[in-house]
Amino acid sequence: MNAPITKAEERRVAVVIVAAGRGERAGSAEGPKQYRTIDGRPVISRSIEVFLRHKAIGPVVVVIHPDDHELFAEAAGLLAKRVITVEGGATRQDSVRLGLQALREASPAKVLIHDAARPFVDSALVDRTIEAIGERQAALPALAVSDTLKRGGGDGTVSETVSRNGLYAAQTPQGFPFWPIHAAHMKAHHAGKTDFTDDAAIAEWTGIPVKLVEGSPVNIKLTWARDIEMADQRLSGTRFPDVRTGNGYDVHCFEEGDHVWLCGVKIPHGKKLSGHSDADVGLHALTDALLATRGAGDIGTHFPPSDPQWKGARSRIFVEHAASLVRAAGGRIANADITLICEAPRVGPHRAAMTAAISEMLGVDPGRISVKATTNEKLGFIGREEGIAAIATATVIYPGEVSA
Structure with a gap:
């Protein structure tokens, strides 16, 4: 019987995203399909973001073609700083093996292997896959085949109708206990076996049981140019925009000290701000503004000052938590605006550093951040x-309802 991975190990889930292919069936004139845009965003960016915002996911490895470093950096944007980038091999199988090797030092309990050209994977599917992985058991999201299947003869006519009973169409991410699938890939590599069409097939070949889990009908793989066009049409112009604006206000008084934290930057000053955490008034207001766009309460709801674990904590933790809740609901942070109200210290000399810090916390371009x-x-x-106050406004775009 396969022992389940313990709850303590549950968060040690890594991801390998395979993005080294050329995508020639989608047409090469516009570049590899994983870098094409759908609804204004590169396919690969959408695929990466799903995993980065998932609470159970640790390290994420993206395997790219050796010629695609600039393409990847441009397409992934700030997400590129949050993943491990590895050059792939001549085949998908080689690329996965190299991606797994990059995770050996991290030694995760589980690993998900995903095709970058499946940008519509959702967190529920990721959850189902992770939960089905055992100590010696893989997990394969799949859908039962619903179309009638025909086998063609050599003369171009149908030779027989194939029963679809028990047949499934495989999807990704496919999930595995890390070290067994790493060993399976290495065994296939040393044996010169290169004809496997997916990672579950390699697991089957080495005797790792593969459990079927419910796939998702929207988790399609973009293979042909028409797939990309249809995906773009699906996302573009079919939804009413759901733009939400949240406000936050915070104030802290001064006490004895030699510095203040403002918008993630430590500034020398004759006093410091009093508070249970680092008392960063700007980030506290921003946290409340982001939470407001979700209707998710305020900073005290999530980080009560009565809880000793937050004593002296850096306030960036609060902002990153609020941003993760926004992303979990499919929200995209369009703008964050913070006004600090104080006589001293002077903010101007530190504005660029504040903007850079908040940009990193939110994972958005600095041009979308305003600090004044x-x-x-x-x-x-x-x-x-006697103190400093801050007002913050955040604008977030959430997935809208499908138009009639």
């Missing part, structure tokens, strides 16, 4: 330099 400051004209507690 104003004084309170010497009025009130801010004017008396």
